[in-house]
Amino acid sequence: MLPRLLFACFILPAVLSADPKPAMRVLRDQCLGCHKPGKAKGGLLLTTREKMMKGGDTEVPVKPGKAADSLLYQSVLADAESHMPPKKNLSALEITALKTWIDSGAVWDATVFDEAPTPKPVKLSAMPASYQPVLVLALSPDEKRLAIARANAVIIVDLTKPERPVLGKLEGHTELVSSVAWSRDGKWLVSGGFQRLFIWDITTLKQARVLEGGLLGCITAVVVDASSAAIFAADGETGGAGFIRKFDLNTGKLLATWKAHEDNVLALRLSPKGDRLLSGSADKLAKLWDSANNKLVSTYEGHTNHVLSVAFNKDATQIATAGADREVKLWNTLSGEQEATLGDKKTPCSTLTWSPDGKTLVALTEKGGGSLYTDFVRHTGGERSEAAKTRKLTSIPETPTSVVITSDSKTVFAGAFDGKVYVWDGATGKTSGELKL
Ligand code: HEC
Structure with missing residues (x-):
């Protein structure tokens, strides 16, 4: 036996x-x-x-x-x-x-x-030359350069000179560039388009790698991890589930794929320490993920429409979310509880960001209006007048798509559908012109 x-x-x-x-x-x-x-x-x-x-x-x-x-x-x-x-x-x-x-x-x-479905082959029609929207802005970690995704290219602008000259243009995408991120070591820039990601060597302004195969639809958001070793990218078929992929930045190898949301992921951020990933989705939720093991840490439930933009404050104790429901909400990151709402509830805020020092939150509305919020008061029980001090920004004539603010809160840049990058003086809230691209 x-x-x-x-x-x-x-x-x-x-x-x-x-x-x-x-x-x-x-x-x-x-x-x-x-x-x-x-x-x-x-x-x-x-x-x-x-x-x-x-x-x-x-x-x-x-x-x-x-x-x-x-x-x-x-x-x-x-x-x-x-x-x-x-x-x-x-x-x-x-x-x-x-x-x-x-x-x-x-x-x-x-x-x-x-599981992520297999991408369907799509033949993209040529983009009309007149269509030049700026869909994303990304400030380099040293704040010396601004990456501007306009139509199918990424324009790099030098912010150290008063005239802010164009340093170069990254060309290779034939489709709209829908997401851009710098690596924290300042060496790489990642751009997402349709079903692919490009990694650019920022010293030479040359394409170093293309990541494709398996990616679905538009790459709606991308971030690079704190050690400049991995890329997190959000993809999904239009109206389908939202996936997050993790790639090795140096080899381009796909390390992980997970279904993050029931609908497209519209925004992705990495916490200042790099240990958390924050996603906002058309499924009305924002979610917090452990960036080491891709596990769900927290869910922020309260918006009644798409979550369009998300941001961390400086120590990641608080997060801000902007919804198509015209609400800007502040949440306690850990407890998942909503701490306050901001804004006038009249127009949806299309994009928001927190200054790296955590002092200023900028939120721009779909109609081109905007506000700077400072001096946050925690635990106000949702009274919008008490949650923060508000300074209005001069309105722009277009829908802003993406906003960045320097760590001294002195300058605000916003990209818009009309192909322009608008600039504001953070101290006065007045527009100080547009970048010459
Ligand atoms: C296009 C629609 C359609 C698809 C796809 C489909 N079914 Fe059905 N299924 C039906 C309909 C209609 C009935 C009702 C019985 C009938 O009219 O034949 C049914 C009935 C059944 C039943 C009998 C249920 C009962 O107790 O009477 C089984 C078992 C079943 N389907 C299994 C499957 C399996 C397994 C698959 C996939 C391999 C499948 N079906 C795919 C339409 C579908």
Whole structure:
């Protein structure tokens, strides 16, 4: 007789090899469309194991361990009476996956529902030359340079000279540049476009690497981690789930992918220490992540529409979120509680940022108005008049897309859809012109 341990070795691999994922992917891709809440054909739901085991109008469709006796398996066979999916035949591989899965107990693995879909090939039409929106601004860590994503290029401006001359232009994207980030060591600039990211060597202004394959839709936001070793990028199909990817900056290797939100991620920030990642999404939520293990730390729930912009204060004890619901909210980072609301609630704030010294929060509205908030009072119970001192910024005639402020709070730059970068004097709130690009 075989010793028990050895015996276990013989049977275990067979059981373990029945990975539920291939079968669950068949259910996800071929069946769920007609067997989900709101569209439970034949009364059958395949969204959870419990629901599946409740069965549909006729019988429990899965008899764990017995594929041949299970209606779910019988119905996908070519000669099935009531064939599933109704107008299509599954491949032999898919049918085998379902059989193996049921025969080995129909173990449920819901993680496949959170997997990123395979990107669909898209042919981008040429951009009209007249369309030159500035979608993102990024201030270099030493604040000597400003990166301006305008249409399909990134323009680098020298902020150390009074005339703020253009230092160079990073060209390579053929699509709109929708996200930009500097590495904290000041060596790299990362730009996100459609289904790809470019890494630029900032000393030579040359492209060092392209990250593509698997990325979905527009890269809506990007940040580089504190040690300038990893990139976090947000992607997703329009209106689909929002994913965050982590790449090795030096090799371009994809290190992790996780479904962060049920809808597109619209904003991403790294905490000043670099240990936390903050995401804002069209699913109305902001979420805090541990940047080392990608685990969810906190969820900020309260906006009734898209979260458009997010920011950390200096020590990351407080975060600010701007919603399409016309609310700017301040939250206690740790407790997840809302501490105050700012603004007049009349127009949505399209972009906001906190000065690196934490003293000033700038928020710009979709109509081109803006405010500087200083002297924050904590725990005011939401009284907007008491939460902070407010200084209005001179309005601009366009919708701002992105805002940055220098750490001395003296200068504010905002990019806008009209292709311009507007400048304000932080002390007076008056516009001091536009950058010459
Ligand atoms: C295009 C819609 C559609 C898709 C896709 C689909 N089904 Fe169905 N399913 C139906 C309809 C409609 C019924 C109701 C029975 C009928 O009219 O044939 C049904 C019934 C069933 C039933 C019987 C439920 C009961 O108790 O009567 C099973 C089992 C089933 N489907 C399994 C599957 C599996 C497995 C897949 C994927 C491989 C799948 N279906 C994909 C539409 C669909």
